[in-house]
Amino acid sequence: MAEFSGKSIVVTGGSLGMGRACAERFASAGGKVLVIANDKASVDTAVAEIGTNATGFVGDVRKADDMRAAVGLAVAKHGGVDILVCCAGIQRYGTVVDTAEDVWDDVLDINLKGIFLAAKFAIPEMKKRGGGAIVAISSVQSYASQAGVAAYTASKGAINALVRAMALDHAPDNITVNAVCPASIDTPMLRWAADLWKGDSTAEKTLEAWGKGHPIGRVGKASEVADLVAFLASDKARFITGADMKIDGGALSKLGIVLPE
Structure with missing residues (x-):
């Protein structure tokens, strides 16, 4: 039997980049995947290329009604929700001084609020199935920042904190919650x-x-990130929760201060 056969997986930001790779990874292992993104053309393309194990939903992760409807579609089409993968995210550049308020709001709403809303509606469905797994895409910039990425870094640090809170809140429900923190990954973004x-x-x-x-x-x-996400969502990782796991090619192991030769 395929690893995720009989499992229902919801992937936000699932039409491109790491989200697309995650959707492909779960579908190829027998899972039924709901691909969520806000661009119909990219959703349609992803679903067509992933195949019969994928269903598309065009919606905005910032809107509660959209996330409620997306989870409802997963329940109607796939019988429930077992796994939630939160990949929707944007990057914008600027310090707190030169970042416009609406740009700040967009970054925090998509990167952070999107996880809150997706989890808000997915968790009750997971509980009906006896448990589940949530994996959120964070970033190495949740640990160490570049200059000029104030909103993005704030959103990613908050994701790690939210993951820990959800892990504690929902451990009694047999739901694991973890974050994956990539460095530079070859994606459209x-x-x-x-x-x-x-x-x-x-x-x-x-x-x-x-x-x-x-x-x-x-x-x-992106496929390397998807492999780690799939592991954290699998039965092999049931004792891992509240973790933020780096997948960074060693980037955070290196100090910027170099000793003279």
């Missing part, structure tokens, strides 16, 4: 950032340079 910051170089060379900032010497693959 990272390529957008590379194009934004390429200067006189190219986006591809900028990605390569960012990769060399990781001791392993490259940026990560």
Whole structure:
């Protein structure tokens, strides 16, 4: 029997990047996946390419009515909810001084409130099934920040704190809650950032340079993140909860202060 056969999985931000990789990973292992994103074309493409184990939902993770309806669709189509993977997220640049209030709100609403709302409606359905697993995509920037990413870093640090709180609250319900904290992962969002910051170089060379900032010497693959997410959602990880796990190519193992040769 496939690892996730009979399981119902909800993936926010599931049409692109790490979310798409997670949706593919669960579907390929027999799971029934609900792909949530706010762009119909990307949802339709993802569902068509993932195949019969995928169902699409076009909605906004910031809106309670949308998340309630999405969970309701998972229940109607797949019988309930066993696993929630929260991948929806955006990156915006700026200090607290030059970040506009509406930009701050967008980052916090999508990156953090989206998890709150998805979990709010998914957890009662998990309880009906005797338990479940929630995995949220955080970031290495929940531990250490770059300059000029105030809203993004704040949102990711808050995700780790929320994960710990939910893990405590819902351990009696047999629901595990964990965060995955990637460094640079080759996704459309990272390529957008590379194009934004390429200067006189190219986006591809900028990605390569960012990769060399990781001791392993490259940026990560979305499929590698999906493998870790799948492990945390599996029966093999039932004693892991409230954790935030780095998948960073060794990036946070390295001090920026280098000893002279």
